[in-house]
Amino acid sequence: DIVMTQSPLSLPVTPGEPASISCRSSRSLLHRNGKTFFAWYLQRPGQSPQVLIYLGSHRASGVPDRFSGSESGTDFTLKISRVEAEDVGIYYCMQGLETPYTFGQGTKLEIK
Amino acid sequence: EVLLVESGGGLVQPGGSLRLSCADSGFAFSSYWMHWVRQPPGTGLEWVSRMNEDGRVTDYADSVKGRFTISRDNAKNTLYLQMNRLRVEDTAVYYCARDLSGRMDSWGLGTPVTVS
Numbered sequence: 001d002i003v004m005t006q007s008p009l010s011l012p013v014t015p016g017e018p019a020s021i022s023c024r025s026s027r028s029l030l031h032r033n034g035k036t037f038f039a040w041y042l043q044r045p046g047q048s049p050q051v052l053i054y055l056g057s058h059r060a061s062g063v064p065d066r067f068s069g070s071e072s073g074t075d076f077t078l079k080i081s082r083v084e085a086e087d088v089g090i091y092y093c094m095q096g097l098e099t100p101y102t103f104g105q106g107t108k109l110e111i112k
Numbered sequence: 113e114v115l116l117v118e119s120g121g122g123l124v125q126p127g128g129s130l131r132l133s134c135a136d137s138g139f140a141f142s143s144y145w146m147h148w149v150r151q152p153p154g155t156g157l158e159w160v161s162r163m164n165e166d167g168r169v170t171d172y173a174d175s176v177k178g179r180f181t182i183s184r185d186n187a188k189n190t191l192y193l194q195m196n197r198l199r200v201e202d203t204a205v206y207y208c209a210r211d212l213s214g215r216m217d218s219w220g221l222g223t224p225v226t227v228s
Contacts, residue, residue: 035214043157048219049207049216049219051216054213054215054217090156096211096215099171099172099173101162
């Protein structure tokens with residue numbers, strides 16, 4: 001199975017400040033079709049997960065542009081340019097290249 | 113707007129069975145792969161199973177293979193998860209999710225399953 005490793009697991013952030021979450025996959029997530037099957041999800045308290053970033057760096061519909069995703073080989077980064085109170089929750093990375101799909105452990109973002 | 117609604121969760125004894133359902137709001141349900149993902153209490157997300165558009169292709173996590181069966185009825189716009197020989201470790205909130213180009217772009221609210 002592909003292992004997804006996130007860091008940090010806890011991320012206290014002051015509103016208005018930037019934040020960054022990393023995720024490393026144990027194998028390349030590049031499909032032979034040229035697409036990278038990697039996504040970021042946010043699960044707000046008491047809610048279902050929602051997709052933020054897909055195919056490595058594509059922002060999902062309705063996601064604020066303060067969220068951005070990047071990739072370099074097997075390393076992926078989610079950046080929030082200016083954290084807002086509504087960004088609180090647990091962020092998960094996920095690979096969808098092959099089954100079993102696997103998630104990272106989750107990064108809990110909280111407001112200082 | 114896509115709306116997925118799960119149902120069928122509840123309390124069951126170890127070794128028992130449950131059948132979960134996931135009804136969609138009519139977003140061309142038959143055109144999409146669908147997934148089940150679960151979340152044990154206080155922990156992270158675990159992918160459980162997926163099915164292709166016409167129901168001919170299925171995949172399962174090793175932890176549920178041979179015990180769970182995913183199915184769909186495209187005429188009823190509904191996805192199912194038949195769970196047999198349930199174990200305490202199957203306790204979780206179960207979500208259904210739609211697959212769109214390699215991401216789960218719509219999720220239901222989840223249905224809780226407790227095996228005890």
